[in-house]
Amino acid sequence: MSQINDFAFKIGTVNGTGSSSANSLIMQAIFRMGIPVSGKNVFPSNIQGLPTWYEIRVSGAGHTARTPIFDLIVAMNRATIEKDIAEVRSGGWILYDNSWPLEDELLRADVGFLGVPFGRLGVENFKAVRERVLMKNISYAGAIAALLDMDTEVIQQMIREKFSRKPALIDSNYLAIKLGYDYAQEHFDCPLPIRLETLDKTGDQILIDGNTAAALGCVYAGATVGAWYPITPSTSLMDAFTAFCGRYRTDPETGDKRYAIVQAEDELAAAGVVIGAGWAGARAFTPTSGPGISLMSEFIGLAYYAEIPSVFFNVQRTGPSTGMPTRTQQGDIMLSAYASHGDTKHIVLFPADPRECFEMAVKAFDLAERYQTPVFVVSDLDIGMNDWMCRRFEWDDDYRPDRGKVLTAEELESIDRYFRYVDVDGDGIAARTLPGVHPKGAYFARGSGHNRLGGYTEDSDEYLEVVNRLRAKVDGAADRVAAPVVETREGATMGLITLGGCDAAAREAVELLAARGIVLDYLRVRGFPFHSAVATFLAEHEQCFVLEQNRDGQLRSLLILEAAADPETVHSIRYYGGFPMSAAHVIDGVMTQRFKQGLEPVGPEGSLVEEGA
Amino acid sequence: MSQINDFAFKIGTVNGTGSSSANSLIMQAIFRMGIPVSGKNVFPSNIQGLPTWYEIRVSGAGHTARTPIFDLIVAMNRATIEKDIAEVRSGGWILYDNSWPLEDELLRADVGFLGVPFGRLGVENFKAVRERVLMKNISYAGAIAALLDMDTEVIQQMIREKFSRKPALIDSNYLAIKLGYDYAQEHFDCPLPIRLETLDKTGDQILIDGNTAAALGCVYAGATVGAWYPITPSTSLMDAFTAFCGRYRTDPETGDKRYAIVQAEDELAAAGVVIGAGWAGARAFTPTSGPGISLMSEFIGLAYYAEIPSVFFNVQRTGPSTGMPTRTQQGDIMLSAYASHGDTKHIVLFPADPRECFEMAVKAFDLAERYQTPVFVVSDLDIGMNDWMCRRFEWDDDYRPDRGKVLTAEELESIDRYFRYVDVDGDGIAARTLPGVHPKGAYFARGSGHNRLGGYTEDSDEYLEVVNRLRAKVDGAADRVAAPVVETREGATMGLITLGGCDAAAREAVELLAARGIVLDYLRVRGFPFHSAVATFLAEHEQCFVLEQNRDGQLRSLLILEAAADPETVHSIRYYGGFPMSAAHVIDGVMTQRFKQGLEPVGPEGSLVEEGA
Amino acid sequence: MSPTVKPKVLHPDIETNAVGLTRRDYEGAMSTLCAGCGHDSVTAALVQSFFELNIEPHRAMKLSGIGCSGKTPTYLMQDAHGFNGVHGRMPALATGANAARSDLVCIGVSGDGDSLSIGLGQFCHAIRRNVNMLYVLENNGVYGLTKGQFSASADVGSKSKRGDVNTQEPIDPILLALSLGATFVGRSFSGDKAHLLPLIKAAVSHNGFAFLDVISPCVTFNNHEGSTKSYLYTRERYMDVAPVDFVPMKDEITADVEEGALTIVPMHDGSLVRFKQVGPDWDPTDAAAAWTRYRELSRDGAVVTGLLYLSESGDDYHGRNGTVDTPLVEVPFEELCPGSEALSNLMDRYR
Amino acid sequence: MSPTVKPKVLHPDIETNAVGLTRRDYEGAMSTLCAGCGHDSVTAALVQSFFELNIEPHRAMKLSGIGCSGKTPTYLMQDAHGFNGVHGRMPALATGANAARSDLVCIGVSGDGDSLSIGLGQFCHAIRRNVNMLYVLENNGVYGLTKGQFSASADVGSKSKRGDVNTQEPIDPILLALSLGATFVGRSFSGDKAHLLPLIKAAVSHNGFAFLDVISPCVTFNNHEGSTKSYLYTRERYMDVAPVDFVPMKDEITADVEEGALTIVPMHDGSLVRFKQVGPDWDPTDAAAAWTRYRELSRDGAVVTGLLYLSESGDDYHGRNGTVDTPLVEVPFEELCPGSEALSNLMDRYR
Numbered sequence A, B: 001m002s003q004i005n006d007f008a009f010k011i012g013t014v015n016g017t018g019s020s021s022a023n024s025l026i027m028q029a030i031f032r033m034g035i036p037v038s039g040k041n042v043f044p045s046n047i048q049g050l051p052t053w054y055e056i057r058v059s060g061a062g063h064t065a066r067t068p069i070f071d072l073i074v075a076m077n078r079a080t081i082e083k084d085i086a087e088v089r090s091g092g093w094i095l096y097d098n099s100w101p102l103e104d105e106l107l108r109a110d111v112g113f114l115g116v117p118f119g120r121l122g123v124e125n126f127k128a129v130r131e132r133v134l135m136k137n138i139s140y141a142g143a144i145a146a147l148l149d150m151d152t153e154v155i156q157q158m159i160r161e162k163f164s165r166k167p168a169l170i171d172s173n174y175l176a177i178k179l180g181y182d183y184a185q186e187h188f189d190c191p192l193p194i195r196l197e198t199l200d201k202t203g204d205q206i207l208i209d210g211n212t213a214a215a216l217g218c219v220y221a222g223a224t225v226g227a228w229y230p231i232t233p234s235t236s237l238m239d240a241f242t243a244f245c246g247r248y249r250t251d252p253e254t255g256d257k258r259y260a261i262v263q264a265e266d267e268l269a270a271a272g273v274v275i276g277a278g279w280a281g282a283r284a285f286t287p288t289s290g291p292g293i294s295l296m297s298e299f300i301g302l303a304y305y306a307e308i309p310s311v312f313f314n315v316q317r318t319g320p321s322t323g324m325p326t327r328t329q330q331g332d333i334m335l336s337a338y339a340s341h342g343d344t345k346h347i348v349l350f351p352a353d354p355r356e357c358f359e360m361a362v363k364a365f366d367l368a369e370r371y372q373t374p375v376f377v378v379s380d381l382d383i384g385m386n387d388w389m390c391r392r393f394e395w396d397d398d399y400r401p402d403r404g405k406v407l408t409a410e411e412l413e414s415i416d417r418y419f420r421y422v423d424v425d426g427d428g429i430a431a432r433t434l435p436g437v438h439p440k441g442a443y444f445a446r447g448s449g450h451n452r453l454g455g456y457t458e459d460s461d462e463y464l465e466v467v468n469r470l471r472a473k474v475d476g477a478a479d480r481v482a483a484p485v486v487e488t489r490e491g492a493t494m495g496l497i498t499l500g501g502c503d504a505a506a507r508e509a510v511e512l513l514a515a516r517g518i519v520l521d522y523l524r525v526r527g528f529p530f531h532s533a534v535a536t537f538l539a540e541h542e543q544c545f546v547l548e549q550n551r552d553g554q555l556r557s558l559l560i561l562e563a564a565a566d567p568e569t570v571h572s573i574r575y576y577g578g579f580p581m582s583a584a585h586v587i588d589g590v591m592t593q594r595f596k597q598g599l600e601p602v603g604p605e606g607s608l609v610e611e612g613a
Numbered sequence C, D: 001m002s003p004t005v006k007p008k009v010l011h012p013d014i015e016t017n018a019v020g021l022t023r024r025d026y027e028g029a030m031s032t033l034c035a036g037c038g039h040d041s042v043t044a045a046l047v048q049s050f051f052e053l054n055i056e057p058h059r060a061m062k063l064s065g066i067g068c069s070g071k072t073p074t075y076l077m078q079d080a081h082g083f084n085g086v087h088g089r090m091p092a093l094a095t096g097a098n099a100a101r102s103d104l105v106c107i108g109v110s111g112d113g114d115s116l117s118i119g120l121g122q123f124c125h126a127i128r129r130n131v132n133m134l135y136v137l138e139n140n141g142v143y144g145l146t147k148g149q150f151s152a153s154a155d156v157g158s159k160s161k162r163g164d165v166n167t168q169e170p171i172d173p174i175l176l177a178l179s180l181g182a183t184f185v186g187r188s189f190s191g192d193k194a195h196l197l198p199l200i201k202a203a204v205s206h207n208g209f210a211f212l213d214v215i216s217p218c219v220t221f222n223n224h225e226g227s228t229k230s231y232l233y234t235r236e237r238y239m240d241v242a243p244v245d246f247v248p249m250k251d252e253i254t255a256d257v258e259e260g261a262l263t264i265v266p267m268h269d270g271s272l273v274r275f276k277q278v279g280p281d282w283d284p285t286d287a288a289a290a291w292t293r294y295r296e297l298s299r300d301g302a303v304v305t306g307l308l309y310l311s312e313s314g315d316d317y318h319g320r321n322g323t324v325d326t327p328l329v330e331v332p333f334e335e336l337c338p339g340s341e342a343l344s345n346l347m348d349r350y351r
């Protein structure tokens, strides 16, 4: 089988050795050749010295989901070479550093071993120790370029761009690339059957990670207050916001900042800063991950009950507890919907890729202000920290923030008396006011019992009036949060439902399954409370598979509780081992479930899907 | 209709004026007359000067649920007299202080007004201002005694007991009682048609609140470490634990304490202390309420994942957020089941009354140690803070704590090597060890990814092995947590399902409905994960009504997700205004739901049930 | 049970301030605290101060945590936006509110449980950030609202109403604030309104975090013999080491500043703080000396009060951050959103 | 990826201590920290100290929060129970563990983010409770594990690797601890093992909360020029004001205590702490003096180290609580459960 523009490889190195620049160089070069590509960084929760991998998938057909099958493994890390060799597919290749010989017992007959003396080349060509390490990593990029038939001009151009401010480094990088490239050309039959061929499929695309995209969304939405406490994998969101604000929000004359970023002492405080700022009228947000949401729970309930606009980005990682901070998961779905004690229900957005991170970040502020409530944008480590290929972002200059119902000084002047929680319009949303605007606008926000007038209460009826309205308000948002993406296929009676970063794998699987004669309609949930189209889809399909990345089938649960899914006909497909979803997992899950439902005579072998007990 | 031993009255006073002793005096006197009685304290979230009510229901038939219909209202608080007068049932009575005349517009023709010059009597008979206020409140107890035909000897006996250490106060209390009693006898036609008659139905009963009972359970279970941060309505649990430990856990010779109570700086710390102590081998617990559980969420996830026995009492109050701290609700059901980010699932016990608080407190420690996981005992303000009539507690001196699988020094000595998370028995439970016991026992507890050996891991398979076992472990507890209470009736095809403090109202309603020809089987959930009998009950009934005190039908949701309840056939009945459930609410809810299901031609009028939108 | 609003009694000759408001306009709902609670005296002092400072109520934000103390904002300036947040977390809310609205007067009221137990971390970090606000800690040594447990400010040896004796070292917010580099540290007593007024005014004028620790006895749970936070105990041991006068901006020129011996500190907004009598032992501009002497006197049993430390030279949060002068809430959207062209250019960098 | 266990090299003449263990027995898994990380030197000092103190590893409990610092317990005493809790909450876990097992040596390791940001409240309250434990704060001025953000201990003017300058006042744990009544306050430097060893030993012997603030440079994110927590900066400004010798219990009688000029403090367990050279400026038994001098010297740019303050006379948590001597975990159930008769009697009171 020819594998032009259709293969995957991964590179095993040691973290803290500069391999990440080599890896993104490779990925970007492929991208610039017009070939769809995706990369997954598999890194440890540690700063230096532990194994790290970078997985690159090349797919002329445009599939960007992770694949767990590798055609080539670049095994630069002696500590993991055994595992790496074991993992490459039969018929694949191992590229390794043969400065020292490989133990015989590691060899596999069904795999091609491509040894390049990276270490020796480094020692021979570079002086400083640190430089040798760094250049060794750049050299493997050169070797890969030769093996895969990469466009060397593209690489050189990238090196020039990257080091435009440090020209001294351009030469050494050129050299390192050349060393690897020439050695490979000389010693191996280049290119390999897995190889690249220039396409024109990335013209309107960019390579960007979801956290950067979300940060950009915050800037474009006009968010002025950001509060945070660092936590992987959300940290880069605030790093990006800081950088963008530095560029776009600094007064060119005075150098003054049109934003305030508070690095809070913890997540509780970060939530409090956001809610205080939201109450005072700023668009405010905090990025965090699961442990942070747990810590913010009390404050989230306050924002819900006192009706304060606030935006929470939850870049999910593998839980529970500290879990695996550098692995991905979708384990906070239920929590996002119902966080905090008592009866609560929140608006949630589930972006599937960086482009949606950008768009939904903007949307989140509009929803938060429109519905005067906390809004969660729930992505995950894979979306947030990996570079994804997606369409260039666009901006409509006519966009103006939807501040929702906020009374102006003029409006306040003209009314007799203002009461905070009176539902004038019957949509569950009462008009709010901001401090500093008008004496008549004053009200007292509180998390304790209050009545429609905004007064403290311990009276049943007064209490009930408010909490019942809250429920109506949030439920009423359903069709305005985010409509699902639906794709139907001729003849499908069953559906596949998923959310967030499972999208690419799901679509790929739906295609592959269709080829096998298993035709599925597809729905991707993008918001909560669920859009009415979700219940419709469920009602219109005899059986649905619900695909997600957590142990307990949280999306499925939520669909049952909130979209009238029939528990008998929604079947769970879950993979939650910390890696992004792959089409193989989906297909495997569908086949397993079909077998269970009596639709297939035999189940798939060696199932990849984790079965919760 | 004769209302001997079957009526309800309530007393409106100002808090901080000593009315609570008068009220409990009245309640206790009725109890000592052998008549079933229940009392609900309706108090403000404030220390002094605001309205407070005490509701007493007398039921020869033994119904102890709250009733919202009052035959007599003692309106001692001028600030609420209008409301109080409006609330008494037609044909009922108002007992009030007529030292000052009542405005004409307050009078109701359908109600008997019984004026007693409590203020004047106080002024005439007592000197100190504070004494006058206190004695005024005791006097109304005297008037009530006359009106209801209370046994005065019982009252005098109680006063003697109460002030045995302050004999000076006995006389003034006697006098105050006598003043009210005589005045009523003289001026009114005593007793009223609503009156008491000695019975013998409370012989094996006690009057106790659930927090005291739970504290006693902690003492009997051998809990040695208690950590807490004060929060209504859980505070009295630790107060009681402290008092019991003072009595039962103090070394008679040295005065040394066989317990450690840590008043922590907040709920996060309280949870940490409990988990630290549990890890070190102590039975440890913390009492709190909803906001505390929100704050503890992160730590709860740690205890779940690192498998540390720990017991959390959640005495629920009305949420969300600070909510109404002195009102009751069952709003933390879902939270208890799934608290913390990531995939988690917890063991929960739902006591229905103080006796179960006692028993389940003991059980909670056994379960926590057996399953090495956090266990929640979820009661509410009504159960926790009100005095309930219930059977005397018993203790089996053969009880020994179930410490679960804990390896002794001898066992450790005899094995080759110990690994913390290996599931030797196949029940999902790995043996644990305690510090200080044996060098071979050492292991590293962590909330980050770990494998079965107890080592840190970022490996998918190793991670999955542990979290899948955790799920099996907790699910495996289902039949050992607490079997539901089931009561069947001839001919019932439908069921009523509830939990916790709704029990009394539910039972009463089931009786009353049966009299109307609506026959229901009854199931009260007592634990989570649900016992298999719950799913069986659901499967065996065409329709079930799920009764609970929260807006969103959380128990119903949980039954759908975790006990295979069919959403189509489980109908929600909810009342969540902050008062305890009453039979009227249940009947009303059942009738409304039956009407909706087309089973009744007309729905009930003026529905008491809150309809979530 | 909506808050009882005090009837406005209109009096022909009722006094109005420079912004045309009466004292009554600075009041709020009727207090529901216990009769005699120290917190109500603090409220009265705040009302009076804001009236005299001519603050427009709608140009102020009042925030609090949970506790009897947390109710204080309800009882003042009904025309100011108020926020009664969750227990111990007012500092974060105030930080956010101030980040958004640097132009409004930010008033936080807290309790000793609220600030020194559950909220200790937030309290310390708000000091560290020098958030521009008045922060009043109504300190009664107990958790009033939950019925009288010792708080972290209870002194060793102090007796509870039930008779228990506290054995734990107190957390002294004054020592803490001075250790954390607080720029305005005052201490007063709810029972001494004349003392409180200039402190509150100076605190409002301060550019940064102005901390006032106010001993505010809990008559219900901590006013008995054996308590070290009772009215009696405080009165008996009261020692005012650094009392101040406050000279508002407009009076400045006419202010009588002749008594040269006194320290006079010009405040950020142009008003003056004049230390009435600063003994040779007390230098209100020396944090270390204040820490040492305060601790020494306190250990000797004194209840030390006054404007113990003041530094007007530093930057508040916004100064350090370099935020624009326009409150962020009022920066026009056009100045916040880079627009489509910028986005298009930016996109080129992600290729 | 289970922890790499160091191969035990058996050496015939390998040194054993009084409990028959070798130094290797006090080690743990191989460190995964960056080469040169200060935390690893702290680990080495802890290993050495516990070895020399003859602690039986299984009679110790080691706890930590999250961060690079939080990994330290993994690298020492593999035969001790360990608990790597959640971020900033180790003090509570340790309080609970110590409440249950007062007889075991309790060792907590934390970072400056862990203790001074998210965990500040818990840290302060553990001091207040005087929990009997060794508390090591590996202080590097940054959040190492999340890649180098300033922590609350970053000094004003300190430069981040990216070039940002910190503008916020640091929270100095020494000033804080002294303000909170800490009973053992030491400061050291990971680069000076000889200095650390006696401090660690004295801390373990202390009856109460023994706090050690150890400057422990982060080579990856905070060891550049402009950092005030780098090796170079610390070495250049190192000022040891109160170095100590530790004389273990068994050596006590033979200890050379002739040099009368030195302060000698007998510890709770019978060992001695001997201050090697305490200048006229430093009285390690005077907290106020320590606070003042420490602050002064630090402001002058010194990195002040030593056993800055020690008070051995107080009670720890259990002493104040009056807990039985038997660790609570070992009190027999019969002494905990009042039994059926007591219950029956009690029930009579609820009628």
Ligand SMILES: Cc1ncc(C[n+]2csc(CCOP(=O)(O)OP(=O)(O)O)c2C)c(N)n1
Binding pocket: B229, B230, B231, B232, B267, B291, B292, B295, B322, C066, C067, C068, C069, C070, C087, C110, C111, C112, C113, C114, C115, C138, C140, C142, C143, C144, C145, C146, C151, C218
């Ligand atoms: C998270 C949380 N925990 C506990 C409580 C209960 N609570 C309310 S106020 C309070 C203490 C108040 O003490 P303090 O701050 O000193 O105020 P005071 O009442 O003495 O004025 C507590 C513990 C709460 N409301 N929220």
Ligand SMILES: Cc1ncc(C[n+]2csc(CCOP(=O)(O)OP(=O)(O)O)c2C)c(N)n1
Binding pocket: A229, A230, A231, A232, A267, A291, A292, A295, A322, D066, D067, D068, D069, D070, D087, D110, D111, D112, D113, D114, D115, D138, D140, D142, D143, D144, D145, D146, D151, D218
């Ligand atoms: C609740 C929570 N918030 C944030 C994090 C992310 N986090 C891990 S370690 C750390 C800071 C560590 O800094 P420090 O305590 O100084 O330790 P160091 O790494 O510098 O040794 C942070 C913010 C987390 N693990 N948990």
Ligand code: SF4
Binding pocket: B047, B048, C032, C033, C034, C036, C037, C038, C039, C068, C069, C140, C144, C145, C217, C218, C219, C220, C221
């Ligand atoms: S309980 Fe104490 S603090 Fe609370 S209102 Fe009463 S006197 Fe004030």
Ligand code: SF4
Binding pocket: A047, A048, D032, D033, D034, D036, D037, D038, D039, D068, D069, D140, D144, D145, D217, D218, D219, D220, D221
């Ligand atoms: S990042 Fe810094 S603190 Fe963390 S291991 Fe590396 S050097 Fe040490």
Ligand SMILES: [Mg+2]
Binding pocket: C067, C111, C112, C113, C138, C139, C140, C141, C142, C143, C144, C151
């Ligand atoms: Mg207080």
Ligand SMILES: [Mg+2]
Binding pocket: D067, D111, D112, D113, D138, D139, D140, D141, D142, D143, D144, D151
């Ligand atoms: Mg650090």
